[in-house]
Amino acid sequence: MSTFAELYTPLLKDVIAQKTREQLEQGADALAYAREYAEKGKPEFVLAYLLQVEATDEVKRSIYAYAYERRAILSEEKAQAFSRQFHRSFPLIKTGAQKDRLAANRVRQGQEIGV
Numbered sequence: 001m002s003t004f005a006e007l008y009t010p011l012l013k014d015v016i017a018q019k020t021r022e023q024l025e026q027g028a029d030a031l032a033y034a035r036e037y038a039e040k041g042k043p044e045f046v047l048a049y050l051l052q053v054e055a056t057d058e059v060k061r062s063i064y065a066y067a068y069e070r071r072a073i074l075s076e077e078k079a080q081a082f083s084r085q086f087h088r089s090f091p092l093i094k095t096g097a098q099k100d101r102l103a104a105n106r107v108r109q110g111q112e113i114g115v
Contacts, residue, residue: 001110004057008047008064011113020048031055038063041071043103061107068104072097 024030034049046067050060079093103113 004060004064005051007110007112008107009051011044012047012051013044016044016048017051020045020052024049024052034063038067038070041067041074043067043071043100057110061110065104065107068100068107072100072104075100 020030020033023033030049030053034046034053037043037045037049043064046064050064053060075093075097079090079097082090082093106113
């Protein structure tokens with residue numbers, strides 16, 4: 001099985017990596033930030049912090065997967081709110097949520113994410 005870093009470093013966006021490095025240079029706690037961004041459903045930021053933290057791959061996968069699951073939940077809530085507001089469905093948002101759930105499952109299994 002590949003390591004967390006081997007699997008997911010290619011997904012890291014340079015601009016996000018730079019922002020997280022700046023925060024870490026100022027003394028930020030990478031694991032705390034990863035958990036905070038996971039709760040907000042921001043897997044891109046979670047990944048950037050997790051690649052900088054000393055933790056087991058299992059812990060990293062769990063937090064990273066949770067970020068995708070959380071984003072799926074938040075997306076579905078947004079789709080429901082938009083449906084009520086605009087009186088129509090938003091299938092693309094729901095499709096995005098399904099992709100996030102699939103990504104979460106793949107991360108939990110230690111597999112690549114088909115982005």
